[in-house]
Amino acid sequence: MRRYLETFFQYWRFAVLPILIFPAAAIAGLVLMGGGYKAQANVWVNQSALKQLAYINIGFTPAQNLATNLSQMLGSPMFAGAVMQASPQYAAIAHHSQQWAAQDLHKNVTFTATGPNVVTVTYASNSPRALPVLTALLRQAPIQFAQLTHDPSATGVYRVVDSPAFVAASSKKQELLILGLGLLAGVLLSGLFVSIRTSMDHARVQLEDVGDMTGLPVLAAIPHGLGLHLGEEAV
Amino acid sequence: MAIAEHMEEAEEYSSPLSLPDEAYEVYRHLYGKLQLHPGSRAVVGITSAIRGEGRTTVALGLAATIAQDSAEPVLVVEADIENPQLHELLGGPRRGLVDAVTDGEPLAGVMTPITPNLLVVPAGSHPENVGAFFYRLATSRLPQGDGWWPAVVIVDLPPIMNYGYGPMIAGIADVLLMVTRANVTPTTLVREAVARLEGNRPRGLVLNDHRTYLPSWISRAG
Ligand SMILES: Nc1ncnc2c1ncn2[C@@H]1O[C@H](COP(=O)(O)OP(=O)(O)OP(=O)(O)O)[C@@H](O)[C@H]1O
Ligand SMILES: [Mg+2]
Numbered sequence: 001m002r003r004y005l006e007t008f009f010q011y012w013r014f015a016v017l018p019i020l021i022f023p024a025a026a027i028a029g030l031v032l033m034g035g036g037y038k039a040q041a042n043v044w045v046n047q048s049a050l051k052q053l054a055y056i057n058i059g060f061t062p063a064q065n066l067a068t069n070l071s072q073m074l075g076s077p078m079f080a081g082a083v084m085q086a087s088p089q090y091a092a093i094a095h096h097s098q099q100w101a102a103q104d105l106h107k108n109v110t111f112t113a114t115g116p117n118v119v120t121v122t123y124a125s126n127s128p129r130a131l132p133v134l135t136a137l138l139r140q141a142p143i144q145f146a147q148l149t150h151d152p153s154a155t156g157v158y159r160v161v162d163s164p165a166f167v168a169a170s171s172k173k174q175e176l177l178i179l180g181l182g183l184l185a186g187v188l189l190s191g192l193f194v195s196i197r198t199s200m201d202h203a204r205v206q207l208e209d210v211g212d213m214t215g216l217p218v219l220a221a222i223p224h225g226l227g228l229h230l231g232e233e234a235v
Numbered sequence: 236m237a238i239a240e241h242m243e244e245a246e247e248y249s250s251p252l253s254l255p256d257e258a259y260e261v262y263r264h265l266y267g268k269l270q271l272h273p274g275s276r277a278v279v280g281i282t283s284a285i286r287g288e289g290r291t292t293v294a295l296g297l298a299a300t301i302a303q304d305s306a307e308p309v310l311v312v313e314a315d316i317e318n319p320q321l322h323e324l325l326g327g328p329r330r331g332l333v334d335a336v337t338d339g340e341p342l343a344g345v346m347t348p349i350t351p352n353l354l355v356v357p358a359g360s361h362p363e364n365v366g367a368f369f370y371r372l373a374t375s376r377l378p379q380g381d382g383w384w385p386a387v388v389i390v391d392l393p394p395i396m397n398y399g400y401g402p403m404i405a406g407i408a409d410v411l412l413m414v415t416r417a418n419v420t421p422t423t424l425v426r427e428a429v430a431r432l433e434g435n436r437p438r439g440l441v442l443n444d445h446r447t448y449l450p451s452w453i454s455r456a457g
Binding site: 204210 | 252254255257258261262264265268269289291292293295296320321323324412413415416417418419420421422423425426429436437438439440441442443444445446447448449450453
């Protein structure tokens with residue numbers, strides 16, 4: 001143990017490096033990627049208007065049924081076109097490609113029934129424009145429903161109760177985990193360095209074991225710095 | 236007659252060999268462990284496995300300490316003739332061990348004092364045949380002659396692993412010390428050197444250039 005400590009303190013610059021670098025890299029990674037931006041909103045389902053929609057399963061809660069119908073709409077280029085029309089910023093990002101927009105929405109928008117009548121809508125994006133896009137999406141969806149069902153009352157299928165807002169992209173727990181893993185990796189690497197270095201030095205005589213190794217008593221240990229310098233003293 | 240000359244000469248020498256106080260204490264401790272009987276006129280040999288381990292440092296340090304603390308003259312003999320260092324103390328080449336042994340003279344003729352109680356015999360001329368010189372030294376031992384001889388003689392021996400005659404020359408010492416350099420000398424070589432000295436077992440080891448990197452709060456904790 002003492003030898004490992006000796007090595008650690010002798011080469012502390014190197015030994016400490018991984019312990020600093022790995023968590024630093026983890027922090028840098030969290031800051032850089034950071035999970036991007038995530039906009040989130042909650043809508044409240046209007047049960048009577050819901051009946052008009054295409055995919056209704058009576059065993060499901062109103063929220064679950066709404067989520068299903070909204071999800072079905074996501075892949076549609078027509079809907080994507082409507083969202084782009086409502087949000088010029090989004091159209092710019094999508095380079096006016098309905099195909100791209102439909103794919104993007106399909107991939108990054110999720111509808112989750114978070115209560116019997118509440119659907120949470122999130123849009124994960126690496127752009128701060130996630131907010132207006134989600135707003136446009138929530139405005140366009142009822143209009144699409146009305147068009148699909150030829151029933152104007154379908155525009156009232158939900159109302160937005162919590163308008164789109166940014167939420168933390170990754171949870172504190174996750175961040176701590178990544179940081180912890182970085183620290184662990186750093187400590188392991190440092191330990192590896194110290195143990196390899198120690199086994200390398202083990203081949204050189206040291207106070208701790210030279211006596212046992214030679215079977216001779218160690219009569220004195222002359223400290224470092226007490227060497228003679230004959231050449232210089234003679235002049 | 237010789238000793239009177241030496242002591243007179245000693246007055247002329249400034250002391251080129253001053254050790255830090257710390258060093259005196261270390262060598263006092265080492266001297267104590269040697270348990271030399273007063274008046275035994277023991278020859279203390281300082282050897283090591285390989286070069287550069289600090290034989291000359293220890294030989295002179297120990298000699299300077301005994302010379303300062305006891306009233307008795309102490310002699311350092313440089314038997315490491317292929318890498319002479321002591322002439323530096325004397326300001327240039329001098330006749331030394333090689334000359335005395337080759338010419339069959341007593342050592343007293345080539346002793347030079349460097350401080351009042353401390354005399355040195357440098358290696359002297361380089362011999363034509365190092366092997367032959369070492370053989371002669373090992374078999375005839377230090378030429379004491381019939382005259383004066385110091386109370387303590389410390390011999391700066393050649394390193395064991397560098398010379399086939401290394402262990403044999405170490406035989407001229409009554410008490411053998413093996414210097415080894417911490418964190419530098421390969422343990423295998425020290426072990427091998429000790430094995431070669433079979434039959435002339437060193438009294439003990441002197442670990443030179445020892446240092447710790449632990450902060451004092453850890454060292455204190457044990
Ligand atoms: N305790 C020490 N701390 C720092 N330097 C030291 C120490 N001991 C010796 N040295 C340095 O190491 C070098 C070799 O020391 P020294 O001449 O005493 O060894 P040596 O065994 O006589 O070497 P050589 O085989 O060359 O005769 C010298 O430069 C000396 O100053
Ligand atoms: Mg030397």
